[in-house]
Amino acid sequence: MLFKQLFDKESCTYTYFIADLDAKEAVFIDPVDTQIDTYLDLLKENDLTLKYSLETHVHADHVTASGQLRQKVGAKTAVSSLCGADSADIQIKDGDVFEFGKSETIKVISTPGHTPGSTSFLWRDRIFTGDALLVNGCGRTDFQGGSAEDQYDSITQRLFTLPDDTIVYPGHDYNGRWISNIAQEQTSNSRLAGKTKAEFVEIMENLNLPKPKLIDMAVPANRYCGIDEEQASQAAEQRVEGSDPKRQTSSMEELVNQVLQNITEIHPTKAQDIISNSEVVIVDVREEHEFNKGNIDNSILLPRGLIEFKINTIPELSDKSATIIVYCHSGKRAALSADTLQKMGYTNVLSIAGGYEAWKQNV
Numbered sequence: 001m002l003f004k005q006l007f008d009k010e011s012c013t014y015t016y017f018i019a020d021l022d023a024k025e026a027v028f029i030d031p032v033d034t035q036i037d038t039y040l041d042l043l044k045e046n047d048l049t050l051k052y053s054l055e056t057h058v059h060a061d062h063v064t065a066s067g068q069l070r071q072k073v074g075a076k077t078a079v080s081s082l083c084g085a086d087s088a089d090i091q092i093k094d095g096d097v098f099e100f101g102k103s104e105t106i107k108v109i110s111t112p113g114h115t116p117g118s119t120s121f122l123w124r125d126r127i128f129t130g131d132a133l134l135v136n137g138c139g140r141t142d143f144q145g146g147s148a149e150d151q152y153d154s155i156t157q158r159l160f161t162l163p164d165d166t167i168v169y170p171g172h173d174y175n176g177r178w179i180s181n182i183a184q185e186q187t188s189n190s191r192l193a194g195k196t197k198a199e200f201v202e203i204m205e206n207l208n209l210p211k212p213k214l215i216d217m218a219v220p221a222n223r224y225c226g227i228d229e230e231q232a233s234q235a236a237e238q239r240v241e242g243s244d245p246k247r248q249t250s251s252m253e254e255l256v257n258q259v260l261q262n263i264t265e266i267h268p269t270k271a272q273d274i275i276s277n278s279e280v281v282i283v284d285v286r287e288e289h290e291f292n293k294g295n296i297d298n299s300i301l302l303p304r305g306l307i308e309f310k311i312n313t314i315p316e317l318s319d320k321s322a323t324i325i326v327y328c329h330s331g332k333r334a335a336l337s338a339d340t341l342q343k344m345g346y347t348n349v350l351s352i353a354g355g356y357e358a359w360k361q362n363v
């Protein structure tokens with residue numbers, strides 16, 4: 001095996017590289033776009049095929065190299081289904097298992113808090129915690145739909161229940177530390193050791209950290225795996241069309257089927273009826289290039305993956321009891337968005353069945 005902990009000095013990000021040198025297969029976790037040449041050299045020098053490029057979350061402080069790794073060496077990109085990064089090949093959910101090499105497995109443990117889609121990966125006796133648990137710290141929870149309460153539960157119930165000597169590999173360190181282990185964090189992490197949930201939340205609410213320098217550029221770019229939006233959207237459409245029955249991770253179709261049980265879909269003519277007769281906020285959750293080609297009158301553009309990031313900047317969405325009608329191209333992204341909005345506390349969300357395509361045919 002070959003295992004490397006790589007460091008990007010600009011963003012203080014750790015990237016992990018795991019390779020089975022006999023089976024010639026490798027995996028990256030959280031690659032950074034500016035380091036792409038190092039990654040390609042590593043693969044070439046060892047004659048390796050890159051099977052997966054995994055993300056612990058949609059990063060706010062750097063752009064991922066996942067999309068480039070997909071384009072250049074054919075890796076499958078993977079990120080939590082809760083991140084709204086529809087262009088990733090694999091929409092990860094808790095409990096998924098990635099297999100590579102002769103018999104290596106990486107198990108997915110959902111650890112929301114820093115962002116709703118934050119994920120940790122367990123490989124052998126090593127846990128890659130992204131920005132959930134850091135060495136003597138943890139990821140901030142004040143943007144991208146973060147939640148200090150969820151962070152506390154993720155760390156104390158999911159990570160601190162791993163064996164004591166599990167090695168912790170963080171997503172960042174700003175003070176030159178590289179690793180830790182579960183016992184050490186449990187006993188000495190200053191934000192968590194011996195702290196109640198309420199004490200933890202108070203600490204997190206008073207961090208007063210400046211915004212990451214690249215956030216306004218990095219979050220939108222990372223929803224497309226760090227590459228050009230149109231190319232990434234095309235890749236996403238191809239992925240949704242052709243599902244792989246042998247895959248151990250969930251497809252977009254499965255996710256949509258699950259959320260359809262929790263949300264309310266309405267026929268386009270019913271939507272038009274509501275729009276003509278009452279006060280509603282119409283939200284188009286497609287991408288900007290799709291919106292620009294035609295949309296429902298008076299709709300607001302809020303792409304699905306930017307909902308948590310941008311919602312506070314939209315005055316029409318400040319009232320959580322407002323009637324909100326969401327739509328996308330064919331109904332899938334709108335269903336997922338309606339579910340997200342409901343989870344954020346919106347109580348009156350409707351999704352147009354069949355999306356803008358059905359709207360055009362019926363209205």
Ligand SMILES: N[C@@H](CCC(=O)N[C@@H](CS)C(=O)NCC(=O)O)C(=O)O
Nearest residue numbers: 060061131138139140211212213214
């Ligand atoms: N100064 C850094 C800020 C980095 C930052 O806010 N990092 C996030 C992770 S994306 C965090 O959770 N930091 C935790 C901390 O600084 O305690 C930048 O501008 O990029």
Ligand SMILES: [Fe+2]
Nearest residue numbers: 059060131139
């Ligand atoms: Fe982060």
